[in-house]
Amino acid sequence: MKLIAAMASSVALLAGPAFADKIFVSNEKGNSVTVLDSDSLEVIHTITGMQRPRGITASPDGKVIYVCASDDNLVRVYDAATYEELPSLPSGPDPELFVMHPDGKKLFIANEDDNIVTVVDVETRQVLAEVPVGVEPEGMGVSPDGRIVVNTSETTNMAHLIDTESYEIVANVLVDSRPRFAEYTPDGKILFVTAEIGGTVAAIDTATNEITKTITFEVPGVLPEALQPVGLRVTADGSKAYVALGPANRVAVLDVASLEVTDYLLVGQRVWQLGFSPDGQFLYTTNGNSNDISVIDVASDEVTVSVQVGEQPWGVVAVKSD
């Protein structure tokens, strides 16, 4: 414990600026959202009163937090500064993951049970569209220019590219088994899609919608079936991507230019989703079985510390604090 405190304070020294950011972690089994101060890495608040929170995201200005409350069948909304609950958004049944359009006005929500993507206006709280997609929609991603939203369907094994104006599917890309997450590079040229059971990440050329490379993973001594890519994030400069490998308890570091894996970092058990600090210096990982989050120093690719949160952490988002 002393050691953790010592490590935490060294992290605090590195972080520098006086205004700490806040880290919000959804705890799927704990039915809560843990709020941490990014400098001290101490839990400063716990938001309760939701059932099975999974996907979590913030408005572009970082003032509002959105949570997929899967068993409440709605999106719960909180003020990031006061933690006050704001009016909820309709989400369709069993929302798992969603993505905020860069304009901050529309949420695209995957409804696992209904095979649709629900589009909700966060200001009027109206459902704008329901887009039929493949079986068990899951992962959601949005292109940097906001023109395309990607949904992955677990059973159909496809990435569906949806036009954000017409709400029509403009392309489908077949990927490996049980696609989980979709993320674009900041220049919008590559779309990464993780496949949990396939154990791979597809790098898709967005000009042609063709897979240019299927990235595989290998950790000596870890059974191949334990290498299950789930969450994925690309650094703001587009040089590196991090891939959460689930029960392998590791995050793979991917060099985007060569599409080669350069390192595997041991974080916590069943590493699920990832989120950067607002300045991009740190990457936070949710570790569902060890009930903690790990902090990765992006410059050195070192895991600096792990901090206990609620039960079965699922998603993470960090915002600037005023």
Added chain:
Amino acid sequence: MIRFLAFAVLLAWPVAGQAAGPVDPDWPCVQRRQPQLSVAQLWSGPPVDAAIEARAKAPEIRRLAEVIALRRTSMNQAERLVEEFAQGATREDLTALFLATFGQIQTARDRVMAGITRYAHQQEALDSQIEDKRHRFQEMTEAEPQDFDAMDDLEEEIDWATRIFVDRQQALTYVCETPVILEQRAFALGRTIAAKLPRQP
């Protein structure tokens, strides 16, 4: 009639609400079956080689591993014991300690996994016994003349067997958590030991 319907619901095997997918008769848990843990899933320190495997068998390392692997040893206490051991210990010593601890937990986990399979088979057997008794009861109600004493006895047997089945089924939730709890402990101990590794020269 209502009672029979209730039986039918209770006897559904495996229990309703479990994840869909192929049913493994050896594995009644909702959690995905992971037959073995591997060192690399839990350990980021030096790789394990033959020398470390030999060192892990040293009596002082084995004894310490036995103590810290036990769930009744609190994590705080385990951390203190590891810290004491780490004074003057080499990277190899600590890696050997992790390997020995891992071995202890793996053995305990193997026992639990085998137990769960046995449990599943016992439930299956009990399920078919209850089914047989119900058929017999049905036949008795249709027989002429009816033997009411025998019917009462059999009904009681069915009640008891069903109760045992349901109680066991409820306990299954906790039983199934045990391999996960052991894996969590192995990971936490691995992390504790790794934190004490002396820096590489």
